[in-house]
Amino acid sequence: MASKQFNIIVLAVFTIVLPAVAMATEFTVGDDLGWTIDFDYQAWAKDKVFRVGDKLVFKYTAGRHNVFKVNGTAFANCIVPPPNEGLSSGKDVITLSTTGRKWYICGVSDHCASHGQKLVITVLDESASPAPSPSPSTPKPSTPGSANNIGQPSSTAAAPAPNSAYNGILVSGYHLLMAAMAAVAFLVV
DSSP: HHHHHHHHHHHHHHHHHHHHHHHEEEETTGGGSSOOSSHHHHHHHHOEEETTEEEEEEEBBBBBBOOOOEEEHHHTTTTTOOOOGGGGGGEEEEEEESEEEEEEOSSTTTTTHHHHEEEEEEEEEETTOOOOOOOOOOOOOOSOOOGGGGTOOTTTTOOOOOOOOOOOOHHHHHHHHHHHHHHHHHHHH
C-alpha cells in the first residue's frame, strides 16, 4: 500500500513540475548570427512566442557588444543606462520572469541608434494564448524617464505571432503526456 501512495505522490510531483520544464524554451537572440549590428531583430522575434520561464541567450564577442535591459523610452531613443547595469559576458542569459513588454539594446557606440542592435518582445504568461502580431513600429513607452518601469508590462502591448506548428506540437505533446500520466495513475490506484 505504501508503494502505491509513493507512486501517486511521485506522479503528482511530475504533473506539477513537468509543465514548467517542458514548456520553457531557450532562444538564442539572432540565432546563428547572435547579438550583432545590422540585423533585423524585430523580424527575428516576429514569429516567436515568448513565455514566462523562457530564456533569452545573447551571444556575442565580449568587448564588442553588451546588453542592457531598458524601458520603452530608452529603447525608442537608444538611451544607454549606466555601465554597471549592462551585461557583457558574451553569453548573457536572461530568464523571462514576468509578463509584458521587454526591451533590450546594445550600449556600445552607436550600435543601437545607427545599426539597429535592439530587441523588443512581449512575454506571455505560461498558459496564455498568443494574440495577433504587433506592427513593427516603435514601442509605446512606459512612463517616460522612469527607471522603475524597466521590464514592466505595458497596458497596450500586443503579443508576437505564434509559431503555430512548433507550439501546436509542443502543447499537443504536453497534453498527451498529461493524459498518459493520468491513465497510469488510474491504473495504479
